Amino acid sequence: MINYGIIGAGMMGQEHIRNIHLLGDARVEAIFEPDPVMANGAKGLAPEAAMVGSIDEILERNALDCLLIASPNHVHVDQMEQIAARRPLPMLVEKPLFTTSEQAERVAKLSRDYPAPIWVAMEYRYMPPIAMMVDRAEEATGGIKMLTVREHRFPFLDKVGAWNRFNATSGGTLVEKCCHFFDLMRLILRAEPVRVMASAAGDVNHAAEEYQGNRPDIWDNGYVIVDFDNGARAMLELCMFAEGSRYQEHLSAVGPSGKIEALVPGPTRFWPEGLGPAPVPQLVLSPRNPKGEQILDVPVDPTLLEAGDHNGSTFYQHQRFLNVLQGQGKVEVTLEDGARAVAMGLAAQESARTGQAVLL
Template sequence: MVAKLNYGIIGCGMMGQEHLRNIALLPDVAVAAIFEPDAGMRALAAEAVPSAKMVDSVEDVLAVAEVNCLLIASPNYLHLQQLETIARIRPLPVLVEKPLFTAPEDAPRLAALRAAYPAPIWVAMEYRYMPPVARMIEEAAEATGGIRMLTIREHRFPFLEKVGDWNRLNRNTGGTLVEKCCHFFDLMRHILKSDPVRIMASGGQSVNHLDEVYGGEKSDIWDNAYVIVDFASGARAMLELCMFAEGARYQEEISAVGPKGKIECLVPGPGRFWPEHLGEPPVAQVIVSPRDPKGPRVVEIPVDPTLLAAGDHNGSTFYQHQRFVRAARGEGEVEVAVKDGWWAVAMGLAAQQSALTGQVVDMTTQTYAPGAQN
């Protein structure tokens, strides 16, 4: 067992900074090395963790002897390449931000990595660990009698500005239904305990970033979509995404329904975006609505203010790191494995394919899905 974990951080932009704040809350954990090429973000990281060595490459992070686990929080299109570099030089336990990869042709490389990597790889699917979502998942089977329909609605703000505006182009992100929505496709599989068999979608760019141009390329990221997914279990799920709806009281609304009843959770967005003149931000809720006898039961799920202040994900980044640390020490299982992150991207790629072609996508025939690589 490793007594103390020393993270090496690869990429320390907006999300990386959130990771730093949450790692700082963990006992017997430190950040030993940081690689961040952007001067502004590098300065912020050095200020946040003055004891960390600021280095100039992934290879330099791996050369720091004290580093015994890794976090990848770089732009999406770099994740797989950086994992391959780590595998070649010094494979350590790694927490890698979503998405795992960004294009269908990357799937064979990911399959090779998964087969050979000797240490834990944990994919950062924070939404599983939001307290209201975790509570809903815990009670869903009893409340519904077996979920037959699952709906996830996210009404939120537009994409935030990232270093170098990398997230304004589909070729860098994998596309909105991969970049943003792989979280929700992961939740669907996790909640329903089944794999997808058919996906159909409609989506596009309707309001945001319409006139933005970066290096001669027009921004092409989508800002709204509907996605319907049929699962092998017979359950079905739907995603509704709107990224020009930041006026909503809650950012995520998730509902699960079965023969016995309905359970839902309501999750507020980042507190820093809540208007001060409206008073205190809303508190997350879980609502159980049985069919018989009727009578919805509402439970508020408050989150530790320290965790809310440490990031934009309702405390989930902290809880995710808690679990990753246990897995890295050999004290717990990897809860979000490569296969989970892979399926989430495959579902996003299929949804985008469906929206572009107007056709239903059969997941059992897609070469970029995990099953095709086994």
Template sequence: MKAIYGIIGCGMMGQEHLRNIALLPDAEIGAIFEPDPDMREKAAALAPEAKLCDSLADLLAVEAITCLLIASPNHLHLSQMEEIARTRPLPLMVEKPLFTDPGDTARVSAFKANYPAPVWVAMEYRYMPPIARLLQEAESATGGVRMLTIREHRFPFLTKVGNWNRFNRYSGGTLVEKCCHFFDLMRLVMKSDPVRIMASGGQAFNHRDEIIDGHERPDVWDHAYVIVDFASGTRAALELCMFAEGSRFQEEISAIGPAGKIECHVPGPTRFWPVELGAPPDPRMVYSPRNPKGPREAVIPVDPTLLMAGDHNGSTFYQHQSFVAAISGARPVEVSLEDGWWAVAMGHAAQQSAMSGHAVKLEGDHFRVQT
């Protein structure tokens, strides 16, 4: 039986979802709600058979749809989830971040307690082939990960509809909007929850000269360092720079344990690679055991069709493939509401640490500044 999607939001990321869902043999787009005229036109071209709706309520009234995807601006996610819960709680994939305001934890908890259908939080980075390989092999390659380092050197935030991603009040802030992916990976690799976060970051270069709507300057950060201590005694670090688009690889992740080190190197979106440099680099793994010494490299090829369908090394396709299997009952939900909550909470804690100059201690479903 086919999964028939209702899509809520078809900006850049929503259009990537449309292209990848179209590649799945057991899924199709049934309805789309996108209020921006330009994005609506582009979405209609990608999914010409889909019904175009004028509101979320209209989309939920389309009887044919069997599942939903939220890919709207970040600050709309939670209220749209709540409207869906009140109206027609179908199986749902919701783009990260799950929510943007740290004061909304109670609303997220209420949604989690009462929503009757599967909910999958979209964390594309888990499904990038080289990162997926690292997740599969980290334990055996390291003998148990004790240190994890994630570095992302990339391009600045792209222009979005209404410039919502230029402001913390809409995006949740850079360490939520951009880095919730990496905090999710940290918990996944460490198999533990964080207990303390220390961070330093700010707006060094990007968007400082922009004026939005004639009067307002963006306040999103463009760089940060974050250190995370976990309950297991393990540690992780993040280095983010969003004015380093000249890099060969966009993400570089290393996991280290008593038996050795494993690394993955992930190039950025194919469409941004300079054509005068020839073919873009392939993702690769590096294995560095302590005994016998000597690194070994392996190339992790990605299907060119999937590279053309989006900016995330094929991960959006693999994520939907697993989501469709989950809502049919063939496999469990792999990225839960709890995972989505922790990723946002860690981002907020990191931003609080950077702004306060103090470590932030996480305690269950909240966090406080630890002086």
């Protein structure tokens, strides 16, 4: 039995708790969540867990085998360093790893010196249709030349203290939201970015909001184009006022042999009951010769859909992390992976601000 300590049990932390319970070989030993409303919700999900008042207190729990960090973005690095100095347990750390370029070297030091496994929670890799696309992309395309990632979705949800409404605490939309997609670009293309160009703005969602006298400065839509060192190029199209879409994510990769696409619906809980069953994820293959589209449904276990908003991927990620803890696997999303995704997001933020391409 693997005992988890949870640091941050807000909306995403509670999704992790629900999925940990589905593993069978894991339990929640202790939770640190300073917000009383979120702490109460987490306690309801994990009544077996001790509710503690600090990271130091959670590290005193002798039974702990690993830690999950799901706190606000801007405190991740401070918390990882605190854990490293006191009791360096294996960790699963939510994305983004950090929010400013100044924190990058601190993460690099952790990557060099931390004695236990650290896994960065890039859940989108493990969405079933995307995982299937990754496996089949090279064969289906004959070598990807163009990759497009489109996310048309709902606005940012309300988080404790509105931390996700401000660049200073979230890293900005193209870091907070889009590091997932920059990670997927690197994974799918098997290449590294060399140039980033972006255009983005906050046009619709947050103009009327105000928090303690401050207006949000995050963006709700944008385009990002990335050139890679193998000659491929990728584009991200983000719109966060498009929750009426049937599919939330649409990935498309094209090469000389054909095209492959992954279609992922949004969270099941947001699908209106009057529209019938929620959409089923799909993989679409479109070869050039012989022509003929092939559509494959990629259904996800309803139990996993009910446990979170990420198409079952949080559970599959925890399965693999659990394998690492049990000595049966290796870390698939490293600190370097997490840092490179953030670097791409920060470059995109800078490009959109200045109107200039940013070289990496």
